[in-house]
Every structure is written in structure tokens, then in C-alpha cells.
Amino acid sequence: MPKMLVPLAEGFEEIEAITIIDVCRxxxxxxTVAGVTGMTIKGGQGIEVAxxxxxxxxxxxxxxxxxxxxxxxxxxxxxxxxxxxxxxKQMKEQGKYIGAICAAPLALHTADVLNEEFTCYPSIENQIxxxxxxxxxxxxxxxKVMTSQGVGTAIDFALKIVWQLQGESxxxxxxxxxxx
Amino acid sequence: MPKMLVPLAEGFEEIEAITIIDVCRxxxxxxTVAGVTGMTIKGGQGIEVAxxxxxxxxxxxxxxxxxxxxxxxxxxxxxxxxxxxxxxKQMKEQGKYIGAICAAPLALHTADVLNEEFTCYPSIENQIxxxxxxxxxxxxxxxKVMTSQGVGTAIDFALKIVWQLQGESxxxxxxxxxxx
Numbered sequence: 001m002p003k004m005l006v007p008l009a010e011g012f013e014e015i016e017a018i019t020i021i022d023v024c025r026x027x028x029x030x031x032t033v034a035g036v037t038g039m040t041i042k043g044g045q046g047i048e049v050a051x052x053x054x055x056x057x058x059x060x061x062x063x064x065x066x067x068x069x070x071x072x073x074x075x076x077x078x079x080x081x082x083x084x085x086x087x088x089k090q091m092k093e094q095g096k097y098i099g100a101i102c103a104a105p106l107a108l109h110t111a112d113v114l115n116e117e118f119t120c121y122p123s124i125e126n127q128i129x130x131x132x133x134x135x136x137x138x139x140x141x142x143x144k145v146m147t148s149q150g151v152g153t154a155i156d157f158a159l160k161i162v163w164q165l166q167g168e169s170x171x172x173x174x175x176x177x178x179x180x
Numbered sequence: 181m182p183k184m185l186v187p188l189a190e191g192f193e194e195i196e197a198i199t200i201i202d203v204c205r206x207x208x209x210x211x212t213v214a215g216v217t218g219m220t221i222k223g224g225q226g227i228e229v230a231x232x233x234x235x236x237x238x239x240x241x242x243x244x245x246x247x248x249x250x251x252x253x254x255x256x257x258x259x260x261x262x263x264x265x266x267x268x269k270q271m272k273e274q275g276k277y278i279g280a281i282c283a284a285p286l287a288l289h290t291a292d293v294l295n296e297e298f299t300c301y302p303s304i305e306n307q308i309x310x311x312x313x314x315x316x317x318x319x320x321x322x323x324k325v326m327t328s329q330g331v332g333t334a335i336d337f338a339l340k341i342v343w344q345l346q347g348e349s350x351x352x353x354x355x356x357x358x359x360x
Contacts, residue, residue, distance in 0.1 A: 046205065155331070179333060
């Protein structure tokens with residue numbers, strides 16, 4: 001079963017995080033929710049979610065993918081966390097999958113792990129770069145780096161992670177099952 | 181500010197619950213997350229969410245709406261909870277708004293508060309009734325009772341709650357903001 005790490009930092013966007021975790025678990029991906037700011041993390045809309053472990057205790061060698069939910073406040077923490085930034089660089093070096101949605105592609109940019117083609121929440125590209133930015137695509141896949149725009153594209157993003165890690169038939173069955 | 185109650189019971193569907201809470205809070209609805217099975221509630225995909233209070237401590241007279249997330253296990257608890265069933269009947273008698281998504285329209289049916297026209301997760305209608313069931317509509321609004329189909333229709337459902345309680349312009353601005 002492929003393993004995915006989802007780091008949560010105070011101020012994360014709840015729909016994006018929960019959609020990624022829930023849809024990928026339904027797609028038989030072993031998802032670990034890792035707390036960056038504690039074992040209980042409050043999202044941007046005030047919803048508190050429990051982590052499975054602290055990010056410090058994670059052995060990243062066993063993971064196939066890391067995916068960052070958005071939320072501007074949460075993204076700032078992910079961009080400033082030495083641990084998260086170091087994990088992103090290691091995952092990139094090891095040729096693992098990397099994903100980010102909404103504001104979070106900025107945290108990939110900070111770690112210098114974003115590939116050429118990407119998308120993000122409109123206006124965040126101004127803090128990344130205009131070259132390679134795709135406003136017209138919900139989710140952009142450039143080799144092993146996947147990016148998406150925001151709350152309204154979270155299901156599409158999560159389903160495409162399942163497609164990447166589990167293949168076409170898992171993707172199609174799950175898409176139908178969740179009425180997406 | 182309109183007030184909405186969202187009861188969470190063990191086994192609730194996480195994307196549906198979080199989407200309703202998050203989108204409605206963004207739409208300036210005062211949402212209370214009420215734990216039915218404790219102050220920390222685990223969803224169907226293993227994600228633990230903290231409640232704002234226990235359902236027993238809620239004064240329902242101050243609420244404008246109650247909305248139930250789906251998830252079959254959670255719905256069974258909501259259907260069997262005397263307290264939740266009593267709250268649903270009182271909200272109906274007081275002419276308040278009532279919403280349910282996925283399997284949860286079954287809990288409305290059990291409380292006898294469902295109106296004639298409704299939708300739900302495909303196949304759940306067999307446990308409710310075929311008359312008035314709309315498979316082709318993501319979200320059905322019949323007077324003050326709103327129902328929706330599941331994970332893939334949760335954003336549509338939540339936005340339509342904002343439309344009902346806050347009006348067209350709030351709905352439109354929020355829809356654009358979340359890229360839905």
C-alpha cells in the first residue's frame with residue numbers, strides 16, 4: 001500500500017486537508033497526518049483535527065508522497081519550518097511524489113522542489129513565478145509534482161493523487177463511489 | 181448572524197461534515213459542532229475532530245438550522261439518538277431549516293421531518309421511499325428541508341445553505357472565492 005504524509009500546521013484549510021486524507025484513504029493509500037504545531041491542530045475556520053503523530057517522529061524514507069494542504073497561515077508555517085522544508089528536499093532528491101494545493105505551492109517554491117509547470121490559488125503565483133503557471137487547470141501534474149488551485153478543486157486533486165499512486169481503475173471506481 | 185447546529189456522531193463522513201462547517205463559517209453563519217458520542221469524534225476514514233460542545237448542552241431555540249453530515253455508521257447513531265431525533269422534531273415544529281446529506285436523510289425520515297421532495301446517496305432511498313426521490317439533482321430544496329447526495333455534492337450543498345440563510349450575493353461571492 002503506498003504511503004502518504006500530510007503535514008498539518010495551525011491555520012491549514014480544513015476542506016483541502018480533509019478531502020486529501022479522506023479520498024486517499026478511500027483509495028487505499030496509507031495516509032499519516034503529521035502535526036507540525038502539535039498533536040491537535042486548528043484550521044483556518046476553527047476546526048480542530050487530531051494528528052496521528054508529530055512531524056518530528058516521521059521516518060520519511062518509508063513514504064511515497066508528501067502532500068500539503070493550503071490555507072495561507074498554515075502555508076506560512078510550512079514555509080518557515082526547517083523540518084518540513086528539509087523533508088520536502090529529501091523527498092524530491094529521492095524521486096518521491098510531492099503535492100500541494102491552494103497557497104501551499106508557495107511552500108514547495110520555498111523548498112525549491114516545484115517543477116516548471118504548476119498551479120495554485122489565484123494571486124499566489126505572484127509570490128512564486130508567472131512562467132509555468134496555469135490558471136486554467138484545476139490540477140497540474142508535472143512529472144512527480146502535483147499542484148491544485150483550492151477548496152473547489154480539492155476532490156479533483158485528491159482523485160488525481162489516487163490515479164497517480166493506484167492507477168486508472170482505482171481512480172474511476174472511487175470517482176463514481178463519491179459521486180464526483 | 182444565523183446559527184446552525186451540526187451534530188457529529190462516530191462514523192460521520194469527514195468531507196461532508198467539514199465542508200458544511202467550513203463553507204458555512206466562511207458564509208458568516210455561526211456554526212456549532214455538537215458531539216453526539218463525545219467531545220472528540222472519529223469519522224469513517226479515521227479522522228478525529230473536536231466538537232465545540234456536547235449535544236446535551238445545546239439550547240436549540242437559538243438555532244436557525246440543523247444540518248446532518250452523512251456516513252452510514254454516523255447516520256445510524258443520529259437515527260437512534262433520542263436527543264437528536266427530539267431536536268429534529270422540535271426544529272421542524274418551530275419552522276427552522278433542516279439539512280442532511282448522503283445517508284443522513286434517513287435520520288430525517290426516522291424523525292418524520294423530511295418533506296415530500298428529497299435526495300440522498302443512491303440506494304438509501306430504498307430505506308426512505310421512492311416517491312419524491314430525485315436521483316438527478318445534487319441538492320434538493322423543499323421548503324425548509326434541504327437534502328444532498330454525498331461527498332461529491334457537499335460543496336454545492338453547503339453553498340446552497342449559505343444561499344438560503346444569507347442570500348444570493350453572499351452565495352455568489354463565496355462560490356467565486358472558493359473556486360467552486
